[in-house]
Amino acid sequence: MAGHGGRGRSGGRPTLEEVAARAGVGRGTVSRVINGSPRVSDATRAAVEAAVAELGYVPNTAARALAANRTDAIALVVPESETRFFAEPYFSDMLRGVGAALSETEMQLLLIFAGSDRERRRLAQYLAAHRVDGVLLVSVHAHDPLPDLLGQLEIPAVISGPRSEHETLPSVDSDNYGGGRSAVEHLMARGRSTIATITGRLDVYGAQRRIEGYRDALLAAGREVDERLIVPGDFTEAGGRRAMTELLERCPHLDAVFAESDVMAAGARQVLREAGRRIPDDVALVGYDDSAIARHMDPPLTSVRQPIEEMGRAMLGLLLDEIADRRPAVSRGLERRQVVLPTELVARASS
Amino acid sequence: MAGHGGRGRSGGRPTLEEVAARAGVGRGTVSRVINGSPRVSDATRAAVEAAVAELGYVPNTAARALAANRTDAIALVVPESETRFFAEPYFSDMLRGVGAALSETEMQLLLIFAGSDRERRRLAQYLAAHRVDGVLLVSVHAHDPLPDLLGQLEIPAVISGPRSEHETLPSVDSDNYGGGRSAVEHLMARGRSTIATITGRLDVYGAQRRIEGYRDALLAAGREVDERLIVPGDFTEAGGRRAMTELLERCPHLDAVFAESDVMAAGARQVLREAGRRIPDDVALVGYDDSAIARHMDPPLTSVRQPIEEMGRAMLGLLLDEIADRRPAVSRGLERRQVVLPTELVARASS
DNA sequence: AGGTACCGTGGGAGCGCTCCCACAGGTGAT
DNA sequence: ATCACCTGTGGGAGCGCTCCCACGGTACCT
Numbered sequence: 001m002a003g004h005g006g007r008g009r010s011g012g013r014p015t016l017e018e019v020a021a022r023a024g025v026g027r028g029t030v031s032r033v034i035n036g037s038p039r040v041s042d043a044t045r046a047a048v049e050a051a052v053a054e055l056g057y058v059p060n061t062a063a064r065a066l067a068a069n070r071t072d073a074i075a076l077v078v079p080e081s082e083t084r085f086f087a088e089p090y091f092s093d094m095l096r097g098v099g100a101a102l103s104e105t106e107m108q109l110l111l112i113f114a115g116s117d118r119e120r121r122r123l124a125q126y127l128a129a130h131r132v133d134g135v136l137l138v139s140v141h142a143h144d145p146l147p148d149l150l151g152q153l154e155i156p157a158v159i160s161g162p163r164s165e166h167e168t169l170p171s172v173d174s175d176n177y178g179g180g181r182s183a184v185e186h187l188m189a190r191g192r193s194t195i196a197t198i199t200g201r202l203d204v205y206g207a208q209r210r211i212e213g214y215r216d217a218l219l220a221a222g223r224e225v226d227e228r229l230i231v232p233g234d235f236t237e238a239g240g241r242r243a244m245t246e247l248l249e250r251c252p253h254l255d256a257v258f259a260e261s262d263v264m265a266a267g268a269r270q271v272l273r274e275a276g277r278r279i280p281d282d283v284a285l286v287g288y289d290d291s292a293i294a295r296h297m298d299p300p301l302t303s304v305r306q307p308i309e310e311m312g313r314a315m316l317g318l319l320l321d322e323i324a325d326r327r328p329a330v331s332r333g334l335e336r337r338q339v340v341l342p343t344e345l346v347a348r349a350s351s
Numbered sequence: 352m353a354g355h356g357g358r359g360r361s362g363g364r365p366t367l368e369e370v371a372a373r374a375g376v377g378r379g380t381v382s383r384v385i386n387g388s389p390r391v392s393d394a395t396r397a398a399v400e401a402a403v404a405e406l407g408y409v410p411n412t413a414a415r416a417l418a419a420n421r422t423d424a425i426a427l428v429v430p431e432s433e434t435r436f437f438a439e440p441y442f443s444d445m446l447r448g449v450g451a452a453l454s455e456t457e458m459q460l461l462l463i464f465a466g467s468d469r470e471r472r473r474l475a476q477y478l479a480a481h482r483v484d485g486v487l488l489v490s491v492h493a494h495d496p497l498p499d500l501l502g503q504l505e506i507p508a509v510i511s512g513p514r515s516e517h518e519t520l521p522s523v524d525s526d527n528y529g530g531g532r533s534a535v536e537h538l539m540a541r542g543r544s545t546i547a548t549i550t551g552r553l554d555v556y557g558a559q560r561r562i563e564g565y566r567d568a569l570l571a572a573g574r575e576v577d578e579r580l581i582v583p584g585d586f587t588e589a590g591g592r593r594a595m596t597e598l599l600e601r602c603p604h605l606d607a608v609f610a611e612s613d614v615m616a617a618g619a620r621q622v623l624r625e626a627g628r629r630i631p632d633d634v635a636l637v638g639y640d641d642s643a644i645a646r647h648m649d650p651p652l653t654s655v656r657q658p659i660e661e662m663g664r665a666m667l668g669l670l671l672d673e674i675a676d677r678r679p680a681v682s683r684g685l686e687r688r689q690v691v692l693p694t695e696l697v698a699r700a701s702s
Numbered sequence: 703a704g705g706t707a708c709c710g711t712g713g714g715a716g717c718g719c720t721c722c723c724a725c726a727g728g729t730g731a732t
Numbered sequence: 733a734t735c736a737c738c739t740g741t742g743g744g745a746g747c748g749c750t751c752c753c754a755c756g757g758t759a760c761c762t
Contacts (some may be wrong), residue, residue: 013481015748026712041710058479062422063748064753065413082450086443096433099464103473106718108482111462113450122454128409130364131459366718377742382720392740414718417747 014055023051034059057132073108074319075132077123080113080139083306088235088263089291090308094138094160097312106321107133114146127153134319137169142203156317156322161206162338170322172314174306176206179343180213183258183286186345188221192256192284196229198243198268200260210260210288229254233264240267248275250342255283256351262287263296265301269343284351299349307341363682365406374402385410416670424459428474428485430467432492439586439614440642441659445511445607446488448663455670458484465497478504485670487511489521493554507673509666512557513689521673521688523665525657527557530694534609534637534655537696543607543635547580547620549594551611561611561639580605584615591618599626606634609702613638613645616652635702650700658692665690 020030025044032040033048039043040048051057065071076098078085095111102109110132114123127135127149135150138153138160147169150157159171166209187195197214200207228250233239240259244267257272259265265287271278277283277300287294290305318337371381376395383391384399391399402408416422427449429436436442446462453460461483465474478486478500488497493514501508510522538546548565548645551558566576579601584590591610595618598605608623610616616638618631628634630650638645641656669688 015488016750017748020712027711027749028751029710032711035750039710055481058476060417061480061482062413062746063717064750066411066417066719067748067750069717069750071413082443082447086437086440089437092433092437099433103469108461110459110479118454125409125458128407131412292540297728367720368718371742378719378722379742380740383741386720390740395740411718414747415720417749418718418720420720420747 013060013069016057019048019051019055019057019194022055025046036269071134072106073110073132074134074136074316074323075110075112075126076136076138077112077114077146078138078271079114079120079144079146080097081279082113082234082282083114085113087237089293090289093137093291093308094312097309098136098316100309101313101316107320113157114172122273124149127155130155132217133136134317134323136319139204141201141205142205146227154323156324156326158319158320158322160315161204164205167205167338170318172207172311172318172339172341174308174341175343176209176214177216177306179255179288179345180210180258181217181258182213182343182345183288184214184217186222186347187256187258187284187286187351188217188223190256190280190284190351194226194229194249194251194254195249195256195258196231196254198231198233198240198247198257198259198264200233200235200264207260214258226251231263233260233267235261237263237267240264241271242267246266246270248272256286257283257286258286260288262289262291262297262301262303265303266293266297270299280351282347286345287350290346294346297350304351305344307343311341314341362550364411365408367408368412369397370402370406370408373406374398379561386552391552399402409653421484422455422482423484424461425453425485425487425667426463426477427487427489428463428465428497428498430465430471430495433464434465437508439532440644442489444642444665445657448660449667450663451660452664452667458671475500478506481506482564485509485674487666487670490555493556505677509669509670509678511662511666512555515556518556518689521669523662523669523690524557524694525659525662525692526616526694528564530568530639530657530696531561531609531611532568532657533694533696534639535568536572537653537698538609538637538702539568539574539606540636541631541635541702545580545602545605546575546607546609547582547598547602547605549582549584549591549608549610549615551584551615558611558633560619565609571635577602584611584618586612586615588618589651592622593618595619595622599623607637608634609637609639611639613640613642613648613652613654616654617644617648620648620652631700631702637650637696637702640678643676644701645697648701653699653702654697655668656695656697658694662692665692 016027016030020027023030025048029040029044030048032209033045061072076095078091086203099109112123114120118342122219134156134160137146139148140159140163142163147159148156157169159167159169161173162171184195197213202208211230218225231243231246233243240263247257257268259268265285269285272279272283285301287303290303294301294303318339361600367378367381373380376399380395381399404631427446429442450460463474465471466655486501487509489511491497491510491514498508498510498520508520510518511521512524513522533545547694548562550562555560562581563664582594582597584594591614599622608619610619617635620636623630623634632637636652638652641654645652645654669690
């Protein structure tokens with residue numbers, strides 16, 4: 001098994017040099033063929049490709065990374081614990097979108113969790129070593145230092161939701177404002193009069209935008225905004241339960257709830273059930289994300305769909321642009337670096 | 352070396368050579384300090400460490416990988432789609448265990464899905480390029496070619512469940528036989544007479560072992576094994592529903608079901624409910640995995656707990672041993688390369 | 703005819719590390 | 733004194749690639 005019949009060198013994998021010898025060309029030419037350079041004649045290309053196939057040549061990524069100063073890998077950084085990551089369908093959809101888009105390239109995706117301080121330090125070390133060409137940052141909170149760190153290290157990055165309206169990093173987001181607004185408009189159209197909302201974490205810009213949509217929808221309809229009907233949640237099921245309990249105490253007569261995530265809606269539903277409220281007869285419920293939870297809930301949950309997979313694809317697209325543009329140190333304008341994708345209300349039995 | 356005009360030393364990251372100059376020592380010495388070699392005097396070590404800190408030196412992984420022929424990365428390969436991965440709590444626990452154990456090392460974890468043929472080909476390419484030092488293989492089916500491929504490429508690997516009793520790869524598994532047996536013993540102790548089982552995929556060795564446990568428990572108690580009470584599932588909720596429907600048709604008088612995964616138990620529960628069977632009054636139900644699903648089910652599900660996180664840790668331990676032992680081409684015995692961890696029955700209201 | 707473009711091509715010079723050999727200086731036995 | 737043998741250290745020789753310059757050849761100008 002070891003001997004490679006005469007000309008076989010030691011057990012190792014074939015190198016560029018060996019492919020070159022086999023094809024009767026120079027090292028540079030093989031490199032050009034491998035990297036798809038157009039400056040190679042068809043005959044030569046064919047010869048090289050044959051040699052590559054015969055030898056089963058696979059480029060050595062370490063050597064390539066060293067010489068070319070790139071890694072052909074990007075990281076999806078999740079500033080959450082594994083547990084949260086798995087509990088939140090958002091992440092899995094995002095990962096699927098990125099994965100699908102990435103499979104059309106030669107790049108490798110790394111999934112990095114940075115929930116704890118310890119993991120954070122590890123990540124910082126990792127980034128300092130420039131082990132990836134770029135970073136996709138999802139679910140970043142307002143005062144997270146990560147984006148700045150990436151800036152200092154000059155690592156291309158794309159963020160999933162802007163941290164504020166002044167975001168400087170390229171970003172992809174869904175229309176949180178419009179989504180929030182459409183949820184409330186839907187509930188009003190259904191004849192609901194007292195519409196509460198369970199918000200996401202307030203340090204997430206997108207959550208803020210949903211609340212603004214909620215407010216504006218009410219105001220635009222000539223209604224007043226009752227601040228007691230706005231209760232902060234934290235995107236978890238437990239948080240949804242807590243907020244719903246609070247709401248029932250504050251306003252026992254409410255007849256609609258807009259939960260700014262499906263997971264929180266699930267929590268709210270439990271509390272409503274226990275309190276003897278029927279959905280949607282007594283209280284209409286609308287969620288956000290249109291995840292699997294929404295479809296499987298009893299009754300099925302009306303929810304605002306965000307095209308998460310598409311967002312993942314879009315993020316990757318932006319990142320690859322960033323990376324490509326950084327190579328020859330070109331700097332273009334900011335056009336198309338802030339992508340906003342539309343949301344869509346999916347009406348089901350809960351409202 | 353300085354005089355190659357134009358080559359901007361300024362912008363780049365510091366190199367070993369620069370640290371050496373700064374500390375007034377040779378390159379080799381810095382390398383020794385960085386890699387924790389004991390053959391360095393304390394004074395020299397201190398000087399080097401100071402220089403490293405001052406310059407903010409971070410080793411270049413690509414260069415290291417090229418020179419040392421290792422990558423300091425391992426892959427967790429999941430031969431499933433992302434969707435299945437997220438649906439199955441088993442994987443997330445496993446990932447958590449591996450991640451926790453890995454954070455004590457300098458190694459990097461890569462998560463690779465290989466559900467589709469396309470992803471498979473990509474993985475093969477990836478492995479051929481030796482971009483990882485080792486592979487953790489979870490949930491491998493009987494005739495999967497992956498283990499053989501790894502063998503050919505001489506990449507250290509550890510498998511989560513043996514493919515058969517003749518498994519040659521190092522593996523970590525829970526005591527599936529004992530777990531299956533204890534579930535049935537528990538049901539018998541509860542006075543159940545007609546105990547059915549919904550099995551896992553038959554091409555998974557662990558699932559086979561659970562069935563053997565089921566059989567032997569019955570036989571040991573002097574009962575007969577009724578083959579009609581053994582229905583194959585596939586570890587999914589839909590499969591659980593299907594199997595349960597089948598069981599109710601075949602044996603309407605059954606009074607206990609052992610589902611060989613919690614997810615399938617959840618499916619079975621739905622069917623039982625719809626058929627008007629009360630749990631546990633009419634039919635006792637036992638699951639396997641003791642995942643979050645079991646705790647949250649209504650009624651809470653009795654389940655066989657496997658220490659999945661520990662299994663993840665153990666797998667990583669074995670893999671690191673494999674990698675270390677391969678370096679100086681030593682080959683030891685096979686002791687301790689097949690780890691089996693105990694299971695534990697967690698009794699709840701469903702039985 | 704010479705000049706000026708370009709091709710396509712070969713191969714030198716690194717990229718930043720690790721590995722390993724050589725060697726200085728110290729120690730203890732003879 | 734000689735020898736052997738440590739320990740700590742410096743630096744050469746790669747690892748396998750990409751980048752880029754130089755070169756011979758063809759084509760199309762003057």
